[in-house]
Amino acid sequence: MLPQFKNEQNKTPLPNKGKEKPLPLMPCGMKVQKNPIIKVSNLKTYMVGSYIEHRQKEKMIRTIAIVLRSEKPEYHCLLCCNGQKIYVTATYDIHSDHFDFEYGTADITCNIPDKCTKPTHVAITSRSPKEDESLQDIHVFQPVRNQQKQEVFPYNFTVCISAMFDYRNVLMLVQAMEMYRMLGVQKVVIYKTNCNKDIQKVLDYYTRQQFVEIIPWTIASYINVSRGWQKSETPGELHYFGQIAALNDCVYRYMYQSHYVALQDLDEFILPLKFKSWTELLPELEKKYSNFGGFEFENNFFPLSINDSNSKYSPDSWKKFAGDNILEHIIRIRNDPKEFNNFKVIVDPRLVYKATVHGFLDIIKSTVRVDSQIARMYHIRHVPKERLASTFQIQDTHLRDYADSLILAVSKVLQEALETEHISD
Template identity: 75%
Template sequence: MDARALRRAEEASSKHWALSRTFFILLIVILIMYIIYIYIAQKDVYKYKPIYPHWKKKQPAFTACGVPVQNDPIIKVNNLKTYVVSSYIEHREEVKMIRTITIMFRSENAEYHCLLCCNGQNVSVPATYDIHSDHFGFEYGTADVTCQVPKKCTKPTHVAITSQTSKEDRSLQDIHAFQPVRNQEERKDFPYNFTVCISVMYDYDNVLELVQAMEMFKILGVQKVAIYRTNCHPDTQKVLDYYVRQNFVEIIPWNLKPYITVSRGWKKLVSPGELHYFGQIPALNDCVYRYMYQSHYVALQDLDELILPMKSKKWTELLPELERQYNQMGGFEFENHYFPLSIKDPRPEYSPDSWKKVMGVNILEHITRISNDPTQFNNFKVIVNPRLLFKVTVHGLLQSIKGSVRVDPHIARMYHMRSIPNEIVAKRSKKQDTHLRDYADSLIPAVSKVLEEALGNY
């Protein structure tokens, strides 16, 4: 090969190498840009990370006495149709007891035992059970399983309910999990003055009313809201997470569907199922015990209900007056008054334009109250001293130390915003009641602030 041909070959090789290098560099740049794009896209998709516990990555199980520990409801009792909600030390008996709130198949006759984790050892003791009377004819009902704590067990930290004794070989392998025994100390001073129990949240997308309820609770003097949550809309979850970050809301996971067919109502013939209304009653009982030594008072109500004083603006002023007037009863009953959602008074000063972008009811637009039918049972909700209670139901107390009393509606009443059948609305007399708007000056800016911080450009 002559020099000219050799030079041409070298130039061609050089051009080929330069082209290959350029292509390789371009490929690297494209790959880097693609990685950056994926990162930004994923970052945007997951910009909102809910803090609801069941959405977290599952953590390694903690064990006690060689058994996994589960903090949340629901735990199945080995081969029975019984499900454990939570366990508590019962300080009001002559001997030290553990009370476990359960959901029980009423026709199943079983012998129960408490397996206690005491001082690093498993101790089995016999238990008794008591099914609450307010099962509304459903197959399952709320029940208490109680067992006496042996004297040698100075501090039972965890418990499992079983139908087997610890002497049987299969006892430990049949236990799904231990759960912590709460209320270890009988406290006299409480971190909260008022706690509200909401049971249960399911298919919930009423975002605006949720924020309004939370901010009204704050205005009334509430420091904690416990919500037994089954499921909700993503925007609802964002609001819940906002209040969890504030330490204002505690979310208790509440999903019975994998175990029991729950009813969506309280009448079995109308709402088929095996358990009344999503398991509302065991949730209420759990909430009373959960906050028994955390809160001076506990209110048992729904998110579309507000107990409002008539002569003052806060529960902190109302409850001491009720204690004096009614001689420190176990619970105070507040008469229900309906405000139909079909009747609205949308005035601009009570209906900010920005709120109209948010799903849900604006409670300030509903000021028409319909009369109650004196011939029918009139619902009520209660604010209770939890340390005076043993069993609660949807409307009132099943077992208590001092009972409850109906509060004069001229002192305080419950404002209940909900859909009412038109034929009922037509039959009842109607009256304008604007008392809720007395809170508007504080409520409106508070709600707008939360919507902005929790939902952003809503």
Template identity: 70%
Template sequence: MHTHTAALRRAAQISQHHIFPRTLLITIIFFVLMYAFYFLTGLKNMTDYKPTAFYPHWKKKQPPSMACGVPVENDPIINVTNLKTYMVSSYIEHRQKVKMIRTIAIVLRSENAEYNCLLCCNGRTLPVSANYSIHSDHFGFEYGTADITCQIPEMCPTPTHVAITSRSPKEDGSLQDIHAFQPIRNQQKQEVFPYEFTVCISTMFDYVNILMLVQAMEMFKILGVQRVAIYKTSCHPVTQKVLNYYVRQNFVEIIPWRVSSYINVSRGWKKSVSPGELHYFGQIAALNDCVYRYMYQSHYVALQDLDEFILPLNLDNWKELLPELERKYNLEVGFEFENNFFPVSMKDPRPKYSPDSWKKVKGVNILEYVYRLSNDPTRFNDFKVIVNPRLVFTTTVHGFLQSMNGSVRVNHEIARMYHLRDIQRDDVVTHFHIRDTRLRDYADRLIPAVSKVLQKVLGIY
């Protein structure tokens, strides 16, 4: 009996010895097949998908590039050591008699700082004294946009990077420390440009108007735009998904705009209504940066917002409009397009212009607004501009502070700006309402283009 029991126990042990590896092998094969299935189906469904576009943290962290032994920071903003000064970007200024570096900056106006440019030249640093001027359009806020300029010395004809420092030396007499260099852009003056029209959008924060974003991008394309530069602080996750799509198309450039991490920014232009230390998220600094960033990349730049559409009334697009304006007014000026408000409280929904699929998307449908408020011809009416950026030295929200030949107001019967906005009720009541369906003339091209993007990016049918 004992012998029989021992034999059974040994048989069970042998059986378990053979079953366990077999079970393990089957489990391993199962997981390998599952992984292969998901990998292959993932490739099939994500042919244009770039993981780093949606999830930047997937990127393998690269060591920072270095210049003269110091890390290089390509994005705005760099705080100048021991000062309330923030470098935005630096450019070679080719249009002056003396070649110089122009750094666009945001400064505390009351600080009265003195600056040096610290140049990186062939692996060695060279300090050069700098001058600065604060732009007059600061709207009474403590901080304002400024230009910090320094001449390029003969012993350093091609500096590649710059840092701004305080001219005041440290207690031991040495120069102030720097923690980052900034690349100097526009090294070469160009005559041929990759883009005909670039739109500068400043600034995007807490942006949730997803439908209008897609409509704006597709309207820009219809009008002849090849590039849109967006200075972005924050937006809705779905907005970011749409932006990523246009970045992959090489249609949008996102410039990270982190001014609010350093300065208490206002959410409006009027300090008494929108408190803060800097006007409207540093909008003016962003606009000036865009002019210089695209100075030798784009024939024209348009300085506007996403809810604004500059439309020719008798022509189809900007490619037809701008040569006509240059013949009529002057080749070497900026062009002002008068603002016309379309209150979002006055809707004109029509099934033809309001696809059911669009109603699933957060945001305003620009084709539903056809009531324009009349402008008073005896009063000043705001405008936005399209300009050859090489004519501009400093810009502001409406027009230029310094340019070669100024700007002209385009006759509103030739072109005007359509501006969709939430208008105060008193303003709506006191103005005439004019039915203006010009935007709908683009509907046959706009509707299928927008629907295609919503399907492709958001899966909305």
């Protein structure tokens, strides 16, 4: 039974630091790279993040990786344990949701030997320890996270945003951050490839407040990434900037830092209909769906092409900033109940083994679709004209229930982060 959530959306609790001694600058005499991406020498394998796996009988290290699926490597882990280097044979498992791209997300795992009481860093190699040149292939260690299995978490809700690239929607970014605050989110993790200078100013603003963590996402420097999920329409070697690997890394990165993680995009808002925040909603969902580990929220499209620019919800001071105003979009496309409708999730990360874009490939407790009269996802994006012409449209103004607080908060951030500087298209 999770503790009662506190509604402190304007306060960002800090993780409990100082329990563990700082790691040496050169553990086992090697450099350390904390951020993704680390290329494995002689292979088309890229390390994303490494984590202690506490949920198996045998203690192991799980490394989230991006691999060339056609390669059949024999992996080994080089562990740094108590200042000593130890080789361990590794196994790997490629996730099934690669969408037929050449590269896919994989788990590389190695058991931790008894003599290794604390593996602080790991490197992956394709050579066996018998080969004299094996160490020459390894140039950098990755820190092993999740050293301790925690039961008390600094955050109630963390939002994972994957694959930010070429992003320039300043107004929606600020609106999203402030909506998340009002909903009770205490940390937003963004896997960023690139953005313009004005977006960077906003990200810096929220990073200084310790509300946002930016994970540098440089996979496009190594692999020809696709900008979509269908290879036939968006060519490349890896699905959508490696989105799935980023989502899996975020789940593991915050597994012992957050009660729940939400996997979603910046144009998506999971809104309760009978409450104002996730802080109020989630205890009710826990009661109603007590046998489930996560909650699916039905996707509902609000087309950007249909807008209501009511001056009450469109302050003049916002008009000089690039981007879309979510308060102007109040027309929802009705979902066909006879068809499958996509969703995004809020989940207990300690139950997840493999995450994908919509849901999970491997989870200890299954997820449940939340009644759309309790909560649903508001997805504000471009919708093809042909779909608009063939669907029923409904006026839905629920987002505007947050307008009074949202307008004040967004205006303040735009002023403080961008100093009323004009942002061009």
